[in-house]
Amino acid sequence: MTSTTVTSTTKKPGGARVHVQRFGTFLSNMVMPNIPAFIAWGFITALFISTGWLQNTGWDINGILGGFGEQSKIGWQGAMTTLAQDDNGNVSVLYTGLVSPMITYLLPLLIANTGGRMVYGVRGGVVGSIATMGVIVGSTIPMFIGAMIMGPLGAYLMKQVDRLWENKIKAGFEMLVNNFSAGILGMLLAIGAFFGIAPIVEWLSSVLGGAVNWLVSAHLLPLASILIEPGKVLFLNNAINHGVLTPLGVEQAQQTGKSILFLLEANPGPGFGILIAYSIFGLGIARASAPGAALIQFVGGIHEIYFPYVLMKPMIIIAAILGGMTGIAINVTFGSGLRAPASPGSIIAVLLQTPGDSFVGVILSVIGAAAVSFIVASIILRASRKRDLAAGNAGDLSAAVAQTEANKGKSSSVLEGLVNEGEHDAGDAQGDGTDRLVRNIVFACDAGMGSSAMGASVLRNKIKKAGVEGVTVSNQAIANLDGTADLVITQRELTDRAKGQSPDSVHVSVDNFMNSPKYDEVVDLVKNQQGATATEDATK
Template identity: 70%
Template sequence: MTTTSAEAKRPGGARVAVQRFGTFLSGMIMPNIAAFIAWGFITALFIQVGPFPIPEIGGFPSPDGTENIGLVGPMITYLLPLLIANMGGRMVYDTRGGVVGTIATVGVIVGAGIPMFIGAMIMGPLAAWIMKQVDRLWEGKIKAGFEMLVNNFSAGIVGMLLALVGFYAFAPAVEAVSNGLEAAVNWLVLAGLLPLVSILVEPGKVLFLNNAINHGVFTPLGVQQSEETGKSILFLIEANPGPGLGILLAFAIFGVGLARASAPGAIIIQFLGGIHEIYFPYVLMKPLLIIAAIAGGMTGVATNVLFSSGLRAPAAPGSIFAVLIQTASDSYVGVILSVVLAATVSFVISAIILRASRKRDLEKENAGDLSAAIAQTQANKGKESSVLSGLQAEGVAAGAGLVAEGEQAAFEHKPIHSIVFACDAGMGSSAMGATVLRNKIKKAGIDSVTVTNKAIANLTDEVDLVITHQDLTERAKLQSPSALHVSVENFMNSPKYDEIVNLLESEGVR
C-alpha cells in the first residue's frame, strides 16, 4: 500500500494545473446539474409542442391571446446562470463571494441577449475574487461594532459597481465570444467535422478531465443550443456510454487476470450507473486502447450528426437511462444507434488489441497487473515516484505486501479515524469506492472510522487518510498535505482496501 507522509514534496506541474482548472470549471456546473435536469423536464413536457402543453408553464400564448412568461424562459435566462455564478463565487470566497458574484452576474444577464452561462462562469468567480481583494484593504482595521456595517455596505457597493460593469462592458464581450463559439460548433456540424472533436475529448476523459470537458464546455453551449432548437448534440459528445461499454466488453471476453474478472461489474457501473471513470484504468493499463475510445467516440458523434439527433438537457450521470430520458422526441433512433455503434466500434478495436497482446500478458508474472501503466506514468513524469513505485499489482491476494517498513510508523504517527475518497466531482467513482471500503470496515467490526467521499477541491487538511486514483493523487496532496495518501488503480475492487482494513485491525481500531 502506497502512503505519503506530510514531509513529502508538494507536487505540481502543468498536468495538475490543467486538471485543477478543469475541475474549477466543472465545479460550478456539477452541483447544479439537478436544476438543468429539472429545466429539461419542464421544457420537454410543458412547451407548446410537448405532450402536456400548458401556456402558463411553457411560456407560450394562451388560446385567448394572453402572453405568458412561464417557467422555461426565466429558468434558463436567470435561474441556471445565477446558480452557476453563486457556486463559482463560493468556490473563490465562500458565501460572501457567492452573493457578490450573483449580483454582478445579473448585470451580465440583463445586458446580453442570450443565456449567459459562459458569462456566469467568468463573472461569478471574478467578482468574488475582487471582493476578496477589497476586503483585504481594511482587514483588521475596522473598529469594533462596525464590522457588519462595513461588510454589508462594501459588498453591496462592489456588487453594484460590478453589475454595472457587467451590463455595459462585460455582457457585450461575452455575448460576442459565446456567439463565436456557437458559430464554430455549427460550422463543424455543417462541415461534417464534429466527430474530430473526439480526438481531444476521449484522451481528455481518460486523464480525468471528463467532468471539465462535459460540464465546463459542452453543457453551457449545449443548453444555449437546446433553447434555440429543442435539443443539442453537444450533450452526447462526452456522455455517450458506448465507447466505454465496448472497451469493457472486450476486457470481459479477451482480457486476463483481474481486469477480465472485474470487467462485468464495471460494465454495470459504467453503462447503467453512468460512472464513466470506472473504465479509465482499463485504458491506462493498455494505452493503445485510446484508439478504440477515439474511434468509438467519433462513430457516436458521426451517427448523431447524420440523424440530427440530440438530448434536451445534460445526461448526468452518463447512464444509458439518463441518456434515454433526456433524448429529444425525434432523436431516439439516432441516439440509440450512436450508443450501439460506438460500443461496437470500440469493442472490435479493443478486441483486436487485447487479442494481439494476450499471449504476452499471460506470460507475465501476475498476469493482468498494471506495471506497464505505472512504468509509462513514471516515464511521463520524467522521474521515479514513490507513490507509483509502491503500487501493488491489482491481482495479488488481499493483504499481500501490507505496509512497507517505515510506513507503519507514518500510520502510528497519525491514527486513522477519518477516511475520504476523493475524485474530480466527488459524486461518481469516489462514492463507489467509499461504499466498497465502508462495507469492508463494517464487516470487520470497526465502528470508529468514518468513510466519506468528496470532490478533491473540497478536501481539507483535517482528514487522516485520503484515497484517490493514482492520476489524481498529486492534486489531493495539495489540498490535504498532512494527510496520508493511498493511490489505487481501480475504485471498485482494489486489494489496498483489504490492506487498509488489516492495518486498522493491527492498530486495534474498533
C-alpha cells in the same frame, strides 16, 4: 500483504497536468452541483413548450377551475396566465413563461453563486451573483460563460477588498462596512459587466457556437472525439462536459429544442464496449472486474470506472476515440440530440432526456459506439495477449490469482498481495501509515460524487464486515479537502492534486475504486491500530 510506504515530503505537487486538472475541476464544480436545475429545466421544456409532450392548446381553464369558486378561479387564472400564456391566450408553460426565465436568470445565477462560494463563501456568492446580473441583462443569449467568469471574479475582488480593512474596523461598525462594501462593489461590477464583459462574452459564445455549427455542417464534428476521449481518461471528463459542452448545448437546445453537444462526452457506448472487451479478452483482475464495472458504467453512469482499464493499456484509447466518433457520426446523420444534460452519463439519464424524434438516432449512437469500441479494443487485447502472458507480472500471475480466488469462492488478501508487486491495478500507498491514527477516511475524486461514492461504499462494507468501529468513510471532491482527513484515497491520476489539498494526510492511490486490493490493507491497518490502542489502554 505489502507494507505501506512511508514518505516525509511535504512539497506541494505541481506540473502542467495537475494545473489543467485543477482548472477543469474548478469550472465543472460550478456547474455540477446545479445539474438538478438543468434537468428540471430540460423536463419543463420537454413537457410544456408548444411541441412538448403535454402541450395542449385546447385546455378549458374555466372547466378545470370551475369547482373552486369564483374568487379561486380568478386567482388561479391569473397565476396560470402569469406562469405562461401564448399569443392566442392558450394556457401552457411556453417559452416566454417559465422556460425562458429559468435559462436566462436562474441557471446562470446558480452557477455564479456556486462559483462565488467556492472562492469566498456566502459573501463571495452574493457579490458574484450581483455582478452576473450585469452580463445577463447586457446580452441577448444565456450567460453561462459570463456567469462562470463573473461569479468567481466578483468573489475574488470582494475578498481582496475585505483584506484592505481587515482588523481595522471599529467595533460596532462591522456590519455597516461589510454590507455597504459588498453592495457598492456588486453595483460597480454589475455595471462594468453590462458594458464591458457582456459584449465580449456574447462575441466569444457566438464564435464557439459558430465553430460547432461549422463542424456540424462540414461533417467534422466526430473529430471532436480526438480531444474529448483522451481528455476524459485524464479525468477532465467533468470539465469537458459541464465546463464547456453543457453551456454551449443549453444555448443550442434553447433554439432548437435539443443539442447533440449533450452527447459528445456523455454517450456511455465507448466505455461500455471497452469494458465488455476486457470481460471477454482481458486477463486476471481486469477481466474479473470488468463485467461489474460495465454494469456500473452503463446503468449507473459513472464513466470514471473505465478510465483505469484504458490507462493500464494506453492503446485502448484508440477504441474509445473511434467509438466516440461513431456515436457522434450517427447522431449527426439522424439529427438527434438531448434536451438537457444527461448527468450522470447513464443510459437511463440519456433516454430520459431524449426527445421523441431523436430516440432512434440516440439509441443507435449508443449501440454503434459500443460496438466499434468493443471491436477495436478486442483486437488490441487479442494482439497483445501473448505478450502480456509472457510478461508474467501483469498477465499470468494475475490470471492465476483470479482463478485461485474463483476456486476458493472468496478473495484472499495474501494472494492479492502477490499481485501487488507487479499488477498495475494494485495501486500504491503513500504516507505515514504507522504514526497517524486513522479514524477519518475520505474518498476523493474530481467531482466528489460518482466514483468516490462508489469506492467509499465498498470500503465501508469491508470495514463493517471486519467488525471495525469508530472509523468514518466518506467521499468528497478533491477541491473540498481541508486537511482534516486522516487517510485520503484517490485514483492514481488524481493523487498529486489530493496531496496538494491535504498534505498532512496519509494518501493511498488506486487504479480502480471498485475492487482495489489496497482496501484490505487499509482495513488491516485500522484493525492493527485499534488493537494496539486497546492493548495500550489495558496495560495502563
